[in-house]
Amino acid sequence: MTTAEMPHGPGMGLAELAGQTKAASPGQGPSRGRMDISGVTAYYRGRPAVTDVDMAFEPGKVTALIGPSGCGKTTLLRCLNGLHMTVPRASVRGTVLLDDVDIYARDVDLVQVRRHVGMVFQRPNPFPTMSIADNVTAGLRFGPRGQRRAAKLADVAERSLRQAGLWEEVKDRLDKPGASLSGGQQQRLCIARSLAVQPQVLLMDEPCSALDPISTLVIEGLIDQLKQDYTVVIVTHNMQQAARVSDITAFFTVQGPGQPGRLVEASPTKDLFSNPTEQATVEYITGKVG
Ligand SMILES: Nc1ncnc2c1ncn2[C@@H]1O[C@H](COP(=O)(O)OP(=O)(O)OP(=O)(O)O)[C@@H](O)[C@H]1O
Numbered sequence: 451m452t453t454a455e456m457p458h459g460p461g462m463g464l465a466e467l468a469g470q471t472k473a474a475s476p477g478q479g480p481s482r483g484r485m486d487i488s489g490v491t492a493y494y495r496g497r498p499a500v501t502d503v504d505m506a507f508e509p510g511k512v513t514a515l516i517g518p519s520g521c522g523k524t525t526l527l528r529c530l531n532g533l534h535m536t537v538p539r540a541s542v543r544g545t546v547l548l549d550d551v552d553i554y555a556r557d558v559d560l561v562q563v564r565r566h567v568g569m570v571f572q573r574p575n576p577f578p579t580m581s582i583a584d585n586v587t588a589g590l591r592f593g594p595r596g597q598r599r600a601a602k603l604a605d606v607a608e609r610s611l612r613q614a615g616l617w618e619e620v621k622d623r624l625d626k627p628g629a630s631l632s633g634g635q636q637q638r639l640c641i642a643r644s645l646a647v648q649p650q651v652l653l654m655d656e657p658c659s660a661l662d663p664i665s666t667l668v669i670e671g672l673i674d675q676l677k678q679d680y681t682v683v684i685v686t687h688n689m690q691q692a693a694r695v696s697d698i699t700a701f702f703t704v705q706g707p708g709q710p711g712r713l714v715e716a717s718p719t720k721d722l723f724s725n726p727t728e729q730a731t732v733e734y735i736t737g738k739v740g
C-alpha cells in the first residue's frame with residue numbers, strides 16, 4: 451500500500467501547504483504549480499481505470515489530454531487534485547507531487563489541495579439562484595462577515611471576473627442569479643470561481659463541450675491568457691482545440707472494455723500532431739481509430 455491508498459486525517463493546513471506552493475506575482479509568470487506524477491494508477495473498486503502514468507505538468511504551459519472515450523482522461527485529471535478519492539471505493543497508487551508536496555501523503559488535506567489545484571467541469575455548474583458575485587466568491591465566504599470583508603470579497607469578485615474575461619459583461623448585474631447568464635458566460639463564471647481562491651493549477655475537463663463555437667473561441671482565448679499565471683491541464687475530444695490551445699499534448703489509449711487506459715506519448719503539441727512517435731497516436735490523430 452502506498453501513501454495514496456491510506457485514509458486521510460485532518461492533515462496539513464492551508465497555510466502550511468500554501469507556504470510550500472505560493473503563487474508568483476501576476477505578470478512575472480508562475481514559479482510554482484508544477485505537478486509531477488509517477489507510477490499513477492487510479493482504481494475504481496480495485497479495478498485500474500488508467501495505469502502507470504508518468505508525466506509532468508509545467509507552470510506557464512497548457513497540457514492537453516486526448517484519447518478515445520474511456521481511456522481515463524477524466525479519471526487522471528481528478529487524481530491531480532484528489533477529487534478521485536471522493537468516489538466511494540476509489541483509490542490511487544503512485545505519487546502526485548504539487549511542487550514538493552506529495553498530495554496523497556498522510557498529513558496533506560485534499561480539501562486544501564483543491565484550493566491550489568482548481569477544476570472546471572464539462573458542464574458549467576454555477577449555483578443557479580446565487581448571485582453572480584456570490585458565485586465567484588463562494589469558495590471564500592466563510593469566517594467573519596462585516597463591511598470590510600464584504601468589500602474585500604467585492605474586490606476578489608472583480609479581479610476574478612476580469613481574469614475570466616467576464617467583468618465587462620456582468621459588472622452592472624452582479625446581483626443577478628448565476629442562471630441568468632448564457633452557457634458560455636456561465637462557464638467563464640465557473641472559471642472565475644476557481645480563480646477566486648488563487649490556485650496554482652487549473653484543471654479543465656472538456657470545458658467547451660457544452661458551448662457554441664463563439665463561446666468556445668472565447669474560452670480558448672482565455673486559456674491562452676491564463677497560462678501566463680497558471681499551470682493549465684485541459685481534457686478535450688477536439689484535436690483542433692488541443693492543437694490551438696496546448697503546448698504539450700498527451701495521448702492516452704485503451705485496448706478495450708475492462709482494460710485500463712495508458713499514456714502512449716506526451717510531446718510538444720506541434721510534434722505530436724506533425725510527427726508522432728507511436729503508431730497508436732498516428733492512427734488516432736488520422737481518424738483511423740477512436
Ligand atoms: N465512478 C466510476 N466508477 C466505476 N468506474 C468508473 C467511474 N468513472 C469512470 N469509470 C471507468 O473508468 C474508465 C475511465 O473513465 P474516464 O471517465 O476517466 O474516461 P475518459 O477518458 O474521461 O472518457 P470520456 O472521453 O468518455 O469522458 C472507464 O472504463 C469508466 O467506465
Ligand SMILES: [Mg+2]
Nearest residue numbers: 523524525685
Ligand atoms: Mg471524461
